[in-house]
Amino acid sequence: MGRALAPLLAGLLGLAGALGATLALHRAASAALDRVLEERLAGAGATAAELLGRAGADPAALRAVMAANGLEGAYLVDRDLRVLADATGAAGGRADLLRADPARVARALRGEPSVAFAYAVGDLPVATGYFPVRGPDGAPVAALALEAGQGFAAARAGLRRALWTGVALSALAALALALGAAGFARAERRSAQAAARAARGEALATMAAMVAHEIRNPLGVIRGAAELVRARSGAALAPRDQEALADVLGEVERLRRLTEDFLDLARDPAIAAEPADLAELAAEAARALGRAHPSVEVALSVPPLRVRADAARVRQVLANLLENAALAGARRVAVTGGPAGPMARLEVRDDGPGVDAAVRARLFEPFASGRARGAGLGLAISRRIAERHGGALELADPGPPGAAFALTLPLEPG
Numbered sequence: 001m002g003r004a005l006a007p008l009l010a011g012l013l014g015l016a017g018a019l020g021a022t023l024a025l026h027r028a029a030s031a032a033l034d035r036v037l038e039e040r041l042a043g044a045g046a047t048a049a050e051l052l053g054r055a056g057a058d059p060a061a062l063r064a065v066m067a068a069n070g071l072e073g074a075y076l077v078d079r080d081l082r083v084l085a086d087a088t089g090a091a092g093g094r095a096d097l098l099r100a101d102p103a104r105v106a107r108a109l110r111g112e113p114s115v116a117f118a119y120a121v122g123d124l125p126v127a128t129g130y131f132p133v134r135g136p137d138g139a140p141v142a143a144l145a146l147e148a149g150q151g152f153a154a155a156r157a158g159l160r161r162a163l164w165t166g167v168a169l170s171a172l173a174a175l176a177l178a179l180g181a182a183g184f185a186r187a188e189r190r191s192a193q194a195a196a197r198a199a200r201g202e203a204l205a206t207m208a209a210m211v212a213h214e215i216r217n218p219l220g221v222i223r224g225a226a227e228l229v230r231a232r233s234g235a236a237l238a239p240r241d242q243e244a245l246a247d248v249l250g251e252v253e254r255l256r257r258l259t260e261d262f263l264d265l266a267r268d269p270a271i272a273a274e275p276a277d278l279a280e281l282a283a284e285a286a287r288a289l290g291r292a293h294p295s296v297e298v299a300l301s302v303p304p305l306r307v308r309a310d311a312a313r314v315r316q317v318l319a320n321l322l323e324n325a326a327l328a329g330a331r332r333v334a335v336t337g338g339p340a341g342p343m344a345r346l347e348v349r350d351d352g353p354g355v356d357a358a359v360r361a362r363l364f365e366p367f368a369s370g371r372a373r374g375a376g377l378g379l380a381i382s383r384r385i386a387e388r389h390g391g392a393l394e395l396a397d398p399g400p401p402g403a404a405f406a407l408t409l410p411l412e413p414g
Helices: 002-055 059-069 102-109 149-183 188-214 218-236 239-267 278-292 311-327 378-388
Strands: 073-077 083-086 114-121 124-134 140-147 274-277 297-301 306-309 332-340 343-350 392-397 404-410
Touching: 002 059, 002 114, 002 124, 002 140, 059 073, 059 083, 102 114, 102 124, 102 140, 274 278, 274 311, 278 297, 278 306, 278 311, 278 332, 278 343, 306 311, 306 404, 311 332, 311 343, 311 378, 311 404, 343 392, 378 392, 378 404
Parallel strands: 297 332
Antiparallel strands: 073 083, 073 140, 114 124, 124 140, 274 306, 332 343, 343 404, 392 404
């Protein structure tokens, strides 16, 4: 009897171990994702506070910060907790103490940013952040408050659902192992197989420990946890859970791109100009668009145009114009060019809906965008790059139908 119960007990211990290991991984992955969300909010807040220090108390800029980062609230307050600007409400009154944290506002006005999980949506903690907005002399003059809301909580909920699915699958697998071991306990051959399964379990435990170690890197943990869930669960995951994991990774990539855009806008990098062929740069940008949006046709009609330019930066401008056309719904983009006196002129014209009249006047300003999820930084950065080359980027035709942008750069002398 004892000999028969031994494999069963071993299986039950394996069940407990599998559940314990999976729960530990769940806690570690959740904590790591919390750190990622805190870092995302901290990065967005620091960059937005720097920009608002130059732009002033602009509700439109606050709304753009909200849209770009999936936030539910953004507002500026002064030392007296008076609301200077609010993306979702009126300014001028005193901040709601149920919403604002006076102690953290005071810290921000001392120059100390803070991010914390201050309240919960259901059982999910939600992050809020307070950041100093500095005046021309560098001293804090206001506090920027960002409220993450349910958009941030959704990523954690998706990872939690996926990992709990892994818990259930691990429990089922361990239970099946226990029942199988009990059924074949009397045969020595079955005992050997049970030992082999135990060895494989140790290998899996070792691998899980390695994964847990790697999750110290926040971005790596999201990718690692998602890959681990997919590897263990495969098609057993519900489509909604698979989408939640994909959303986490997509948000990481979107944050990376958005951060790069904010840095480009803030640091105004130097231009490394050298001879380049504008036609070749346009062709490279067109090929990149074809890989990302194969359904969009790009027609090139650009003769060799020798310019003195930073090839990578000009390619960035052209790629941004083509990408904007594709995201606006264009199916065909025509790129034409030629000399125009001492300048080379390139025109990018699409067959999309054109530029909305509401944003035309400020199209090249930071945070101006005609798309719901657009950060409104691409055209502002592109115009700055063109101007740093001694050229220009203009809206040649707002449409409809279609929009046209004209890029001019100085031709290479001689």
